[in-house]
Amino acid sequence: MNTLSLKLYTLVMPQLQIFPVLRTLGFVFWLSLPLIGLIFWLGSSFVGDKILSRDYDHKKSLQADTQMAWQMKRKLVAIDVEILPQTGISLVRVKTNHSTLKTMMFEFAITEPSKLEAKLSQELGLSPERVKELIRYRPVDHQD
DSSP states (O other): OOHHHHHHHHHHHHHHHHHHHHHHHTHHHHHHHHHHHHHHHHHHHHHHHHHHTSOOOOOOOOOHHHHHHHHHHHHEEEEEEEEETTTTEEEEEEEEOOSSOOEEEEEESOOOHHHHHHHHHHHHTOOHHHHHHHEEEEOOOOOO
């Protein structure tokens, strides 16, 4: 044996003797688990990105909003309005006899009653006549 092969033999042999010991401990199995985990992690992120970046065209829209609006039209009890001319806003409180939604609060940058009634009619989906029936203006206490 020449000196180069002798040096290689002395370096490789102790490692080869350890390898059967590692095999009996299942070290090869335990070393492969992180690699398998990494493959699954990268694969799932790739699939997730593809699915989430895909366009989703859904023809049907939920009709819960329209049904709720229709029920709200029937169940409105009163509309209380407090106009604050010094700040230029109107505070509106809509009372209902709905089981889950008792009151709704609105704040509008409108102080003219006719424009406010038109805006409420638009927001609540009611006719202007129905808004006029339900609306009550509360006087504002002027505190100077």
